[in-house]
Amino acid sequence: xxxxxxxxxxxxxxxxxxxxxxxxxxxxxxxxxxxxxxxxxxxxxxxxxxxxxxxxxxxxxxxxxxxxxxxxxxxxxxxxxxxxxxxxxxxxxxxxxxxxxxxxxxxxxxxxxxxxxxxxxxxxxxxxxxxxxxxxxxxxxxxxxxxxxxxxxxxxxxxxxxxxxxxxxxxxxxxxxxxxxxxxxxxxxxxxxxxxxxxxxxxxxxxxxxxxxxxxxxxxxxxxxxxxxxxxxxxxxxxxxxxxxxxxxxxxxxxxxxxxxxxxxxxxxxxx
Numbered sequence: 001x002x003x004x005x006x007x008x009x010x011x012x013x014x015x016x017x018x019x020x021x022x023x024x025x026x027x028x029x030x031x032x033x034x035x036x037x038x039x040x041x042x043x044x045x046x047x048x049x050x051x052x053x054x055x056x057x058x059x060x061x062x063x064x065x066x067x068x069x070x071x072x073x074x075x076x077x078x079x080x081x082x083x084x085x086x087x088x089x090x091x092x093x094x095x096x097x098x099x100x101x102x103x104x105x106x107x108x109x110x111x112x113x114x115x116x117x118x119x120x121x122x123x124x125x126x127x128x129x130x131x132x133x134x135x136x137x138x139x140x141x142x143x144x145x146x147x148x149x150x151x152x153x154x155x156x157x158x159x160x161x162x163x164x165x166x167x168x169x170x171x172x173x174x175x176x177x178x179x180x181x182x183x184x185x186x187x188x189x190x191x192x193x194x195x196x197x198x199x200x201x202x203x204x205x206x207x208x209x210x211x212x213x214x215x216x217x218x219x220x221x222x223x224x225x226x227x228x229x230x231x232x233x234x235x236x237x238x239x240x241x242x243x244x245x246x247x248x249x250x251x252x253x254x255x256x257x258x259x260x261x262x263x264x265x266x267x268x269x270x271x272x
Contacts, residue, residue, distance in 0.1 A: 004253065005246065017242050020104050021235045028231035042219045045167060049077035049216070053148050056081040056118065056194070061153075062194040064116050071196035073152050076217075079198060080148040083112040083218045085120075086139040089189045092131060092176045098124040098212055106211040107180060107197070109189050110147060119182050119197035123211030138210040143207065144151035149198040154182035179241055 004010060056079045060066040085108045103126040106144035109117040125138050153209065158165045166178045173188045186193040199214050 024235040031228035053078040117191035
């Protein structure tokens with residue numbers, strides 16, 4: 001009844017189904033790994049943001065000589081810094097949203113008393129403000145200010161196979177950046193810059209309406225668990241349904257054979 005399953009084309013069918021099931025199971029475990037990574041990342045962010053704000057010079061005692069690894073280790077650490085804004089070096093970072101509305105991030109270097117500078121992500125403004133200005137509506141406070149916020153890593157260009165994010169020109173003075181690349185900003189700032197930036201949460205004296213401070217990161221676990229369960233469900237259904245289809249096909253094949261034998265016997269009786 002099931003001898004047909006050993007034919008080459010059916011063996012290929014079995015192999016194909018096994019490969020598909022294996023792939024779906026692997027996708028499920030991959031989503032679970034992504035979930036674990038998300039949980040670990042959320043824990044790091046949560047623990048960092050629970051810390052009391054510290055002077056930037058305490059978190060990064062090496063200052064401008066700090067490495068990207070040191071900044072990464074202090075990612076999301078609340079810090080505060082005092083200095084004066086370098087308005088002439090202010091830039092916009094494009095393709096940023098606020099509650100679904102497109103716009104820019106406003107990034108202004110803050111020069112400290114020792115002459116070093118740190119990029120401050122002061123927040124979001126809508127696209128109605130262009131790269132050519134006017135920028136008076138979100139001008140930073142003059143004089144000495146104290147900024148409190150989260151220390152963040154400089155953003156880097158992402159590549160995914162053949163797809164890469166846009167690249168900023170390597171030369172020239174830019175008014176708009178595609179990402180908050182502190183290294184690229186430092187090329188057009190005379191002061192030595194910290195290899196990271198601060199995402200502003202509060203400031204004294206305070207800014208009025210604009211820019212709107214960037215909201216805290218979303219710490220949900222994402223859809224990874226649901227996706228994993230879906231992949232496991234698909235693989236389980238395939239394992240259940242495929243043998244049932246084979247059984248149904250075998251029964252139909254047997255019934256067709258029985259009908260053929262009955263018809264042959266009937267024809268033979270009529271001839272006799």
